[in-house]
Amino acid sequence: MAGLLRKSCGAALLAALALSIHISQKNLDSGRRIEFINRSAVFLPRGNVLRALSMGYRGIVADWLWIKSVLYFGRRVMDADNPYYLYALYEGDQEKIQAAREHHEASHKHGQAHSAGPHGHVHDHEHIEREKAYLSSLKRPEMDRTVPVPPDSVFLLDENLKHSLFRFKNRGLIDGVYPLLDRVTTVDPHFVHPYIFGGVYAMFETGRLQESLDLLEKGRRHNKDRWEFPFYLGWLYWMYKGEMQKTHEYLVEAVQKRDCPKYVMALMAGLTRNMRQSDFTRLYLEGLLESTSDPHVIESLQGALEQLRAMDSR
Amino acid sequence: MKWPAIASLTYKETIRNRILINILLFAVALIALSLIIGDWSLGEQAKVIKDFGLSAMSLFGLLIALFIGIRLMVQELEQRTIYLVASKPVRRWEILFGKFAGLSLTLLLNVILMLLALWAVDWIIEKRIDFELAAAVVLIYVEILLIVAFALFFSSLMSPTLAAVATLAVFIAGHLSPILRDYVQLHPGSGLKKLYLAIYYIIPNLENLNLKMAVVEHLERPPHAVGMGILYGLLYLSFVLTATCMIFEKKDLK
Secondary structure: OHHHHHHHHHHHHHHHHHHHHHHHHHHHHHOOOOOOOOOOOOOOOOHHHHHHHOHHHHHHHHHHHHHHHHHHHHHHOOOOOOHHHHHHHOOOOHHHHHHHHHHHHHHHHOOOHHHHOOOOOOOOHHHHHHHHHHHHHOOOOOOOOOOOOOOOOHHHHOHHHHHHHOOOOOOOOOOOHHHHHHHHHHHOOOOHHHHHHHHHHHHHHHOOHHHHHHHHHHHHHHOOOOOHHHHHHHHHHHHOOOOHHHHHHHHHHHHOOOOOOHHHHHHHHHHHOOOOHHHHHHHHHHHHHHOOOOHHHHHHHHHHHHHHHHHHHO | OOHHHHHHHHHHHHHOOHHHHHHHHHHHHHHHHHHHHHHOOOOOHHHHHHHHHHHHHHHHHHHHHHHHHHHHHHHHHHOOOHHHHHOOOOOHHHHHHHHHHHHHHHHHHHHHHHHHHHHHHHHHHHOOOOOOHHHHHHHHHHHHHHHHHHHHHHHOOOOHHHHHHHHHHHHHHHHHOHHHHHHHHHOOOOOOHHHHHHHHHHOOOHHHHOOHHHHHOOOOOOOOHHHHHHHHHHHHHHHHHHHHHHHHHHOOOO
16 A cells, blocks of 8 residues: 555656646747847858868868858748748748748749749738838848949849849848858868859859859869859859959850850850840850759849840840 | 765765766866867957867766766666665665765766866956856756766666667757757648657757857847756756656665
8 A cells, every 4th residue: 555655656746747847848938939040150160270170071071061051041041941031020920931831832833933023932012011121120231332233234224133133132141151161161172062152152142242252262273173163253253343354264264174064155255256245144144044953043043034035125 | 864875975986986087187178278279269269268168068067977877876786785775774765866966966066166167267368257157057067967867767777888878869869859849830730740749848958958159159048048947957857866766666676
C-alpha cells in the first residue's frame, strides 16, 4: 500500500512538473516574435583570419560561409517566397499569408507575373499598401548616389524600364551580404558563384554598385581564365555607369577566354558597329538570361526585356 | 536529511578531479587567448572576447557535465563504494540528489572562476566591467546543471558511452528545437504540425537559456527572459532529477 502511494505521488509530481514546464515554455514563447529583419550584426573575423584558421579545411569553411551568405540573403530579402517576410508583412495572420502566397503562385502559373508588376510579386492593392507602410517603418537609407543613371541612357526614355533595372527593392536591407561574400572569396578565391551572386544578382536588389564592382574585380584577378568576370563587369559599366569604352574593353577581354559563349561575341560586334542602345541592352539582357538559372533573376530580366520590347514597338 | 553530507563529500571529491582542473585551466587559457583573436577582428575586440568567453563557458560546462556527470554514479557502482553508503540509513534519492548537489557546487565555483577571468580580460580591453554578462552566465550555469541532470538520467539507464552520446544529443537537439516551432508558425498547413509541436515541447528548449548574443550585442530581450529562463530550466531539471530518482530507487545494485 505504502509502495503504491509512493509511486502515485511520484507520478503526480512528474505530471505536475511536466505541466509547469509546458506552461513556462508557452509563457516564454508568447514574448517571442519571428522577425523579418534580424537586427543583430553580421559578424565574422576578416577573410584572411578565417583563411588561416581554416587550415586544411578551406573548402569546407568557404562552403559554410557561402551557405551563411545565402541564408542571410534569403532570410532578409523581400520576396513572396520568403516566409519570414510575409509573416512580418501580415503580422502573422496566416489567412492573409496564405492568400498572398496563392495569389503569387497563380500569377506565376498564368504568366501574369510581368503584367502585374516588374518583379512578379503579389501586387494586389492591399499588398502594395502594406509593403509601402512596412518599408517606411524599416527606415532604410536613402538611395545610393553612387548609382547614377547615365544622362544619355536609354532608360531615361522609359519609366517602366528604368523601374525594372533601377528598382533596388531590397536597398539597405541586405547590404551585409557583401562582407560575407568577401570572406567567402578570400577563403576560397576560386569559388566563382559567390562573386557573380554578389556582383550581379545582389546588385539588382541592393544597388550597391561599388561593392559589386569590387567583388567582380577581385574574381577577375583570381580567375584570369574565366569569361564571366569581364562579361558581368561590362554589364555594370554599361548599365549603371554608362561607360561604353570600359564595357568594350571588358567584352574584348571576355571573348578571348576559353568557353566564352557566342552571345558575348555578338555583343562585342554590336558595340563595334554602333548598335542602337536599346538593341545592345536587349542583347546583354538575353546574355545574362542565358547565364543564370535563378528564377528571381530570370523574372527580373524577363520583365526588363518585356519593357524594352514594348518601348521599341511604340 | 543526509544529502548535505553526501553533497559536501562529492564537492570535495570532484574539486580534486584532474579532468576538472585541466578543463578549467584550458577554459581560462582560452578566454585569455581571446585577447589575441579579438585583436584580429576589425575593431570588434570586446565583442569577440565576450563571445569567446561565454561560448567557452558553455562548451566547457558541457564537457564537465559529460566527463564528470556521467561518471558520478557509474564510478560508485563500479568501485562498489555505493554499498558503503547504501548500507547506512540513507534513502537512495538522497544519495543521488547529494551527488548532484555536490557537483553543482563544484560547477558553480568553476563558472564563477571563468566569469572572473572573462571580466579581467574584458577590463583590460574596455577598462570597465560589463556586469550584464552575469545574466548570460547565470543561464549558462542552469543549462550546465540541466545537462548534468540528463547525464545522471541516462547513466542510470545505459552504459557510460551511450549515456554520453545521448546527453550530447539532448544538448544539440535542445539548441535546435526552436526551429520546429518556427517552422510550424511559418507553415501552419504542414501535415506534421502536431508531431513537430509535440517534439518541440518534449525536448528541452535550451535556447531559453541562451542569452549570450543578446547580452554581448545589447539586443532587446523579451521581458523576464532571465527569470523565466531560470524558472523553465529549474522546472525541467526537477523533472529529470525526479525521474532519475524514481529509476534509481528501482535499480538493482547487486
